[in-house]
Each structure stands twice: as structure tokens, then as C-alpha cells.
Amino acid sequence: MKPETIALRSTHFKDSNAAAVVSPLYFSTTFERDQNYELPHGYLYARAGNPNRQQLETALTALEGGAVAMAFASGQAATMTLFQCLKPGDHVIVPDDAYYGTPSLLQDFFVSWGLTFSKVDTTSLEVIEAAIRPETKLIWLETPSNPMLKVCDVAAIAALTREHNIVSACDNTWATPLLQRPLDLGCDVVMHSTTKYLSGHSDVLSGALIFKENNELAARARQIQTLGGAVPSPFDCWMVARGIKTLAVRVRQQSANAQQLAEFLEKHGSVECVHYPGLASHPGYEIAQQQMAHAGGMLSVQIKGDGPNALRFLNRLQLFTKATSLGGVESLIEHRASVEGLDTLTPTNLLRISVGLEHIDDLIDDMAQALA
Numbered sequence: 001m002k003p004e005t006i007a008l009r010s011t012h013f014k015d016s017n018a019a020a021v022v023s024p025l026y027f028s029t030t031f032e033r034d035q036n037y038e039l040p041h042g043y044l045y046a047r048a049g050n051p052n053r054q055q056l057e058t059a060l061t062a063l064e065g066g067a068v069a070m071a072f073a074s075g076q077a078a079t080m081t082l083f084q085c086l087k088p089g090d091h092v093i094v095p096d097d098a099y100y101g102t103p104s105l106l107q108d109f110f111v112s113w114g115l116t117f118s119k120v121d122t123t124s125l126e127v128i129e130a131a132i133r134p135e136t137k138l139i140w141l142e143t144p145s146n147p148m149l150k151v152c153d154v155a156a157i158a159a160l161t162r163e164h165n166i167v168s169a170c171d172n173t174w175a176t177p178l179l180q181r182p183l184d185l186g187c188d189v190v191m192h193s194t195t196k197y198l199s200g201h202s203d204v205l206s207g208a209l210i211f212k213e214n215n216e217l218a219a220r221a222r223q224i225q226t227l228g229g230a231v232p233s234p235f236d237c238w239m240v241a242r243g244i245k246t247l248a249v250r251v252r253q254q255s256a257n258a259q260q261l262a263e264f265l266e267k268h269g270s271v272e273c274v275h276y277p278g279l280a281s282h283p284g285y286e287i288a289q290q291q292m293a294h295a296g297g298m299l300s301v302q303i304k305g306d307g308p309n310a311l312r313f314l315n316r317l318q319l320f321t322k323a324t325s326l327g328g329v330e331s332l333i334e335h336r337a338s339v340e341g342l343d344t345l346t347p348t349n350l351l352r353i354s355v356g357l358e359h360i361d362d363l364i365d366d367m368a369q370a371l372a
């Protein structure tokens with residue numbers, strides 16, 4: 001089945017009470033036993049599972065082509081769970097450009113727990129290979145990366161790390177399974193902040209892990225999910241499942257808009273450079289062409305001049321909301337250096353854009369007036 005069909009069909013379950021076309025929402029935290037003291041539908045208590053979460057996990061499994069999925073209360077809770085599957089003394093490789101919360105979790109939490117980690121340039125296989133130690137157990141990938149839109153070769157890295165018995169995990173939040181399927185490329189685990197494109201409307205915080213195989217690692221993650229309890233509410237699950245239904249049309253249009261916007265900005269005299277893997281000038285263009293269906297709805301732009309000048313440009317925009325986050329239907333723009341704090345490596349003239357579903361002509365006109 002094609003992803004559009006999977007997205008529609010996997011997010012629905014049959015309602016035996018009223019034959020409702022849209023899946024009902026089950027708020028109950030507890031489930032009744034039958035005459036034999038069995039659980040007729042397998043549900044015991046909402047932390048361990050409920051129909052809405054199971055439906056979402058089934059949909060995520062199908063979309064990413066995995067064997068099993070777990071939904072969490074946030075993307076960070078999903079990432080944290082995978083790190084918690086490791087043991088003190090284990091070493092993790094993470095990209096030097098990634099969602100800032102990922103290395104922060106390691107630095108501020110898991111180092112005191114006994115994990116070690118190296119930040120490396122994952123666009124180079126040689127650099128990755130040199131960072132591998134006997135105790136390396138996990139490599140974390142994020143492509144395109146945040147906020148520099150670096151692209152790494154997922155298939156080549158997964159093949160290399162498999163030789164060393166290292167689990168490969170890919171944060172697929174930006175690409176979504178519509179554009180890129182890391183498990184098909186050889187990865188063991190996919191992570192999502194479903195807060196972003198999968199829910200798609202900037203109104204639900206949630207995350208997920210999807211495993212290629214239902215193995216020991218997946219069982220450990222399931223145990224942490226149900227015992228630790230960082231789970232999404234039934235309503236959160238219902239909202240994400242609803243968002244997934246329109247994922248394909250949203251992401252395709254957002255990618256088309258981002259491509260046009262990137263091409264416009266690249267040619268503009270006030271722009272220093274554009275980071276977008278759909279541009280032939282991008283260092284990851286060739287790999288992106290191979291592993292992504294489209295280059296996605298995210299781009300970063302560096303405006304000629306200093307940080308304050310970039311902020312003045314930001315304030316002249318009318319159609320881009322100045323806010324963090326991404327993947328919603330509305331266009332957002334963000335000055336990452338301000339958000340990331342003093343030790344950030346992000347250039348101060350860089351603005352990250354999540355391109356929405358407004359008409360591209362209006363978005364380009366707005367950029368043109370603000371750059372003029």
C-alpha cells in the first residue's frame with residue numbers, strides 16, 4: 001500500500017458500539033474484567049495501554065515500515081527512553097548539528113548516569129568510523145539536521161555501524177515517513193517528535209519510537225514506557241492520528257513551497273546563503289535526491305549583515321510568525337541563536353523557517369518586502 005492509503009486506513013479502528021466512521025475517544029483509565037477475570041480486549045490500565053494509543057502505535061509502525069512502535073508524551077520522552085535502554089559505561093555518537101535537546105539530554109542528564117558521548121560530523125563516514133569505540137552502543141542520526149540542514153547518508157552509516165554491532169537511530173521528525181524511511185535504509189530505530197509534522201497543527205505535544213524488529217531493545221523501551229509512564233493522553237493520541245490522515249498532502253505542499261522559497265532567497269542580493277537540501281548548491285543535495293522523496297518544508301537562511309540586522313528583517317515580516325517549533329500548517333520563523341543560548345554555534349544571522357501552507361506567492365512577496 002502507498003503511504004497516503006496507509007495514513008488514512010491505519011489511523012482508524014472499527015467502532016463496535018455505534019459504527020462511528022471516526023474512531024471514538026476512550027478516556028477510561030481502567031478496563032473491566034470478565035467472568036473468568038480475564039481482560040476481554042487486553043487493556044488493563046491506561047498507562048499500560050488504551051485503544052487510542054494502540055491505534056496510533058499501529059499507524060506509526062505501518063508508516064515507518066517497522067515491527068512495533070511506542071508513543072510518548074513528547075519527542076524528548078521518546079529520545080530519553082532510548083538513552084535509558086543503555087547501560088552506564090556505554091558510549092553514544094550524536095551529530096554535531098542536531099536538535100539542541102538531544103545532546104543536552106546526554107550532557108545534562110545521562111553523563112551523571114554513566115553514559116559518554118561524542119558529537120561528530122555525521123556527513124563524513126571517516127569521521128564516524130574514527131569516533132567508534134569498543135563501548136559504542138548507539139549512533140543517533142538526524143537528517144536533514146537542525147538548524148543547518150546537513151544531510152547524512154543513512155544507508156551507508158547504518159551499514160557501517162551494523163558491522164560494529166552499534167544500534168542506529170534516526171530522528172525522522174523533519175523528513176517524516178512520507179519523504180524518508182530510515183528503517184528501509186537499514187536503521188534499527190526511528191524517533192519522532194509527533195508534535196511537529198505528524199500532528200501538523202501545533203496543538204499537541206507528543207513523540208514516538210518505531211523499531212525495525214520487535215527485539216530485546218524494543219521490549220526494554222516498552223517496559224520503560226509503561227513503567228515510567230511518560231505516555232500521551234488518549235486525546236493526544238487521537239489528535240496525532242487525526243493529523244496523520246492529512247500528512248501526505250501537507251508535507252508535499254510544504255516541500256513544494258519551501259523549494260520555491262529557497263530558490264527565491266538564494267538569488268536575492270540581501271541573502272548570504274540558504275541551507276536547503278533541495279538546492280543543487282547544497283553539499284547534501286545528491287544524497288537527499290537518493291534518500292528523500294522531496295527536500296522537506298524546513299530551511300535556514302543567513303541574511304547579509306549581523307544578528308541585529310537579521311532580527312530587524314524578522315520584524316518586518318507579516319506572514320511568518322516569530323515562534324519556535326515547526327511542522328504546523330502556518331509558517332514560522334525563528335532566530336535559533338537567541339533560543340539556543342550563549343554557547344550556541346549557530347550563526348547569529350541565521351533564521352530557521354518552517355514553511356506553511358499559505359500560498360507561495362504571498363510568502364515570497366512578504367520575504368521580498370522585508371528584504372528590500
Ligand SMILES: *Cc1c(COP(=O)(O)O)cnc(C)c1O
Pocket residue numbers: 074075076077099101142146171173174192193194195196205206207326
Ligand atoms: C521538536 C523536536 C524534538 C523534540 O520533541 P518534543 O516533542 O518537543 O519533545 C526532537 N527532534 C527534533 C528534530 C525536533 O524538531
